Amino acid sequence: MRRILIHTLILLLAAGFGQAAEKDAEGVRLAGQVREIFVAKCVDCHGPNLPRPKGKFGYVLDLKRVAANPDYVVHRQPALSELYKMIRDDDMPGEDAKVPALTPAEKETVRRWIELGAPEPAATTQPTKLVASPVAPMDPKTAPPTSKKLLRWIGRFHPVSTHFPVALMLVAVLAEGLAWWTRRESWQQTVRFLVIVAALGAVATGVLGWINASFTSYVGQNATILTWHRWLGTATAVWALVCAALAVMDECREGTPARQRFRGALLAGAALVSITGFLGSALIYGLDHYALW
Template sequence: MNRFTVPFLMILFVAPLASAAEGAGHDVRQIFAQKCAACHGPDLPRPKGRFGYVLDLPRVAANPEMVIPFRPDESELWTLINRDEMPPSDSPHGPLTAAQKEVIRTWIATGASDNPADSADAPTAQEEITESTPLKAADRFVRWVGKFHLMLVHFPIALILAAWFCEALATWHRRSTPSETVRFCLRLGAVAAVPAAGLGWLFAAAGNGVGSPQLLFAHRWLGTITAAIVVLTAVWAERDAHAGDRSPGLRLLLTVGAILTALTAHLGGLLARGLDFLDY
């Protein structure tokens, strides 16, 4: 075989891929500017989910929680898009078309490269906002209700931790009868935990936390499991009260619930304030 044949074939094979990658990068930026920048663009003072760099493709591609170059099926960004979670169903700009999804998938599959020269031509978030369509009344209401997650969630956190502390004191003093304080905290904690978890899902569905998808996944599922355990613990406490006995099962459930509550709250704080919030 001629010594020039292999390099020639490599050029024929690689050149179209490079061209496709550059073209995909340009198209992806255009799609993100049209569909995503209104909530996650660089011009916003408080972008949703602390994800305000959707038009900065190199930064998006460099985030391993979002994109794994050449492996779209393992990339959280593609998973969210493919499941129609992003943009959310109530997005003012509407969902992505099948063709737009394929462009984004191709961009990741070809290495998630970028053509910096195209960034100046991309529409800004402000330009795209003027083309938005108003939300339906029901969608606007659901998005508004989800915001109450941030206010309601503090009550079950405080109540469950207070219940655990009171139960620990009762155990230390070797009291044999159930604590009314523990029952009171668990009742209110269970009543608040269930809607707090549900509102958290609505809050996430509106695009909050999308900048840290793995952290968001852990937070909302752990919160859901914690709410279920809190309800079970409250029911167990009522059973012990009727029996007139403090069972080891209640202490175990309450300890697990308190640990999960603290962990879920910590993950929520990281989502809201960022991983560097406690840096000294």
């Protein structure tokens, strides 16, 4: 009796190990396929040979590093893994990519690969080419509707529009300094003009920013930067309107408390717009893009 039990146990264990080995082999095989899918559909924007990869994510082919980043892959949990969710929902490669979305079979390959613990591919399966192979143009049925394309295009003007509120608020501070220094009414008029245009620019930029952000899919640290950028930017637009209102409402003469109040508001606005601008560029170039070395 005892012997039978021991034998059964050994058999069960062996079956268990056998199954595990099979799964390992499946994982490694899928990893090779995942890498090929990424070569075909992601390297244009996240390849290792790009000087400035999109979303600051330039190692899509380094599956070990991808799997080790919990912002992208949650161990054995495809449904919680941002990387899988992005390709499942066709957020990546994205509607503006030259390559079509992943096919259902490709999505399933990536899903299963993550489910099996996102192992590395075998060394022999590493493809040598790093250029996405030419693919058929997108099926017009799956292409996004024109209104969506138009909205996406409008959102693209966000980065360029930001220069208006940034420069105008900072120049307004300069003009306000000159107004204080020279005590000339003409400088005060200049300040008023600059602040009003800055406020209009800030509102337009904010609206474009919300549109632009609706087409992005950042995760992890980038997502945190985007949240701060978004809300500080919104606060900047509101604050710029407050500054404009103060500049118009109070017939502020130099030395009056109203002028000082306006000056404080303007300085706060200039600080807000600068921080927001920095965070916006950090989304593209990284938080350390002003580092000297």
